[in-house]
Amino acid sequence: MLDKFDYSGVINTEWERLGLVFAPNxxxxxxxxxxxxxxxxxxxxxxxxFYSGRNQFNQSSIGWFDIDLENNCKIVEVSxxxxxxxxxxxxxxxxxxxxxxxxxLRNGELALYYIGWNPGSTTRVNLFGGLAISxxxxxxxxxxxxxxILERNKLDPYxxxxxxxxxFNDEYRMYYVSGSEWVDKDSPRxxxxxxxxxxxxEWERLGxVVLDFSTVNETALARPFVIFDQGIWKMWVSxxxxxxxxxYAESLNGLDWTRKDGSNCLKPSNFDYENTMTxxxxxxxxxxxxxxxxxxxxxxKDGILIAxxxx
Numbered sequence: 596m597l598d599k600f601d602y603s604g605v606i607n608t609e610w611e612r613l614g615l616v617f618a619p620n621x622x623x624x625x626x627x628x629x630x631x632x633x634x635x636x637x638x639x640x641x642x643x644x645f646y647s648g649r650n651q652f653n654q655s656s657i658g659w660f661d662i663d664l665e666n667n668c669k670i671v672e673v674s675x676x677x678x679x680x681x682x683x684x685x686x687x688x689x690x691x692x693x694x695x696x697x698x699x700l701r702n703g704e705l706a707l708y709y710i711g712w713n714p715g716s717t718t719r720v721n722l723f724g725g726l727a728i729s730x731x732x733x734x735x736x737x738x739x740x741x742x743x744i745l746e747r748n749k750l751d752p753y754x755x756x757x758x759x760x761x762x763f764n765d766e767y768r769m770y771y772v773s774g775s776e777w778v779d780k781d782s783p784r785x786x787x788x789x790x791x792x793x794x795x796x797e798w799e800r801l802g803x804v805v806l807d808f809s810t811v812n813e814t815a816l817a818r819p820f821v822i823f824d825q826g827i828w829k830m831w832v833s834x835x836x837x838x839x840x841x842x843y844a845e846s847l848n849g850l851d852w853t854r855k856d857g858s859n860c861l862k863p864s865n866f867d868y869e870n871t872m873t874x875x876x877x878x879x880x881x882x883x884x885x886x887x888x889x890x891x892x893x894x895x896k897d898g899i900l901i902a903x904x905x906x
Contacts, residue, residue, distance in 0.1 A: 610861050610887055610902040615868055616668050617660055618898035619648050625656040625677050631895040632710070632818065632875050633888040634694040636733070641671060642879060643733065644888065645678075645707070646899065647693035655691030655712060656680045664881050668901060678736050679709065679727050687711040687723045687743045695724070695818065696759045697733075700795045705729035707736050708758040708769075711743060719781045722756040723747075724771060726796065739796060745771055750802035754783060757818040760795065761849075767792040768849060770805065770819040770830070778814070786816045787832060789850065806844055806852050812836050820877045823849070831859070831876045831887075838863065839874035841889060861887065861902065868897050880906070 619626050626648025634645040641663045647655040656677035663669045682688035688711025696708040706728060713721040724745030727736040745755040753774025760769045769790040777783050787806035790798045806816055815835035822829050828846040833839045834856075843859035846852040861873050869891030876889040884903040891900050 609859065610904050612861075612864065612866075612869075612900070612902045613668070614900060615898050616662070616888070616901040617644070617646075617670065620673065623648065623658075623675065625650050625680070626658060627651060629655070629895050630898045631655070631890060632693045632695065633877055633890070633899050634697055635877055635879055635888070636697040636705075638733075640665070644899070645694040645697055646895075647691070648677075649691070653691075654681055655693050657692055657694050657707075657709065664879065664884075664886050668886075678733075679707065679738075682711065682725075682738070682741065686741050687713050687721065687746075688725055690714055692725070695757045698760055698762065698795075701762075705733050705736075706760070706795050708744075708760055710756050715780075717780065718777050718783070722754040722772075724756045724758040744796070744798060745790075748800065750800055751788070753777065754785060758790075759819045759821050761821055761823060762795075763823065763849065765793075767795045769798060770821050772817060772819070773804075782814065784808075784814050787819050787830075803850070805846075805850060806830065806832060806854070809834075809854060809856070810836075815839075818875050821849075822878070824880070828852075829859075829878075831878060833874035833876070839872040841873050841876040841887075861889065863891075868892055868900060873900075 629649045630646045636643045643659050645659045657679040658674040658677045660673040661671040691712035693710040709725045711723050711725045715721050723743035726739040726744045728739050729736045751773050757772040758769050772785050773788040774785045789805045790800045792798045817833040820831045828849040830844045834842045841861040842856050844852045844854045871892050879886045887902040
């Protein structure tokens with residue numbers, strides 16, 4: 596059930612904000628707070644939204660809920676247990692996991708690309724991209740590797756994470772977050788790069804930045820969401836200057852992008868849940884509306900918000 600507010604007169608009216616659509620279930624020890632990084636997968640006529648909740652130790656696990664967007668955004672079912680938990684001690688994800696993208700590969704397996712969390716020593720945190728596979732249509736997932744699929748290398752010496760994968764022609768294309776520097780222990784800078792793969796498991800990186808900072812005050816471009824729609828590549832990404840907001844970019848080839856910061860975006864509003872930040876948006880195209888699921892204040896501590904606009 597939607598927690599709807601009166602958003603009349605709020606900026607960014609291109610999107611009609613409908614409020615909180617999903618909140619953490621405090622009965623589940625693995626999801627006491629947060630429903631972070633909504634990640635959609637179409638299942639029949641509804642959508643399964645993967646997200647990460649946090650336990651009492653602030654460690655993330657991945658669960659899901661099913662939503663019927665065409666039926667007043669009705670929540671149909673919610674997972675009671677996580678489908679992926681933190682990794683083994685010493686692995687890149689031993690402090691938590693968060694979803695980033697779920698797609699069906701050509702071999703029929705479901706690929707869950709995820710973010711692995713690990714505390715840093717000289718820096719606040721280490722973030723790398725992992726992969727888990729389901730062979731039973733998403734009922735269960737197992738790690739493809741205990742090591743990350745996006746690790747440091749010569750071209751990407753800092754954090755490498757938040758992969759979003761699109762199948763295009765005869766290959767898979769990955770858009771991911773790549774660190775460009777650490778300003779200090781608590782302040783990384785990161786933009787968006789691209790990688791390619793023939794199978795969705797092994798990835799080739801050439802170090803190409805596809806979306807970069809617009810000003811020196813912009814410090815982060817986080818969790819890209821990319822679709823190929825009616826001949827145009829479209830990307831929603833979280834931009835941080837002081838706080839996060841959702842921005843938009845377009846491309847004709849998926850490699851050379853033009854930012855359109857004044858269009859299709861969603862900035863923070865004056866209302867609860869999103870008065871300081873909006874981030875991690877994903878867009879689902881329905882029969883009449885396009886739906887934007889996203890997080891608000893404190894990285895989705897209160898849950899997942901939703902907005903819509905007519906096609």
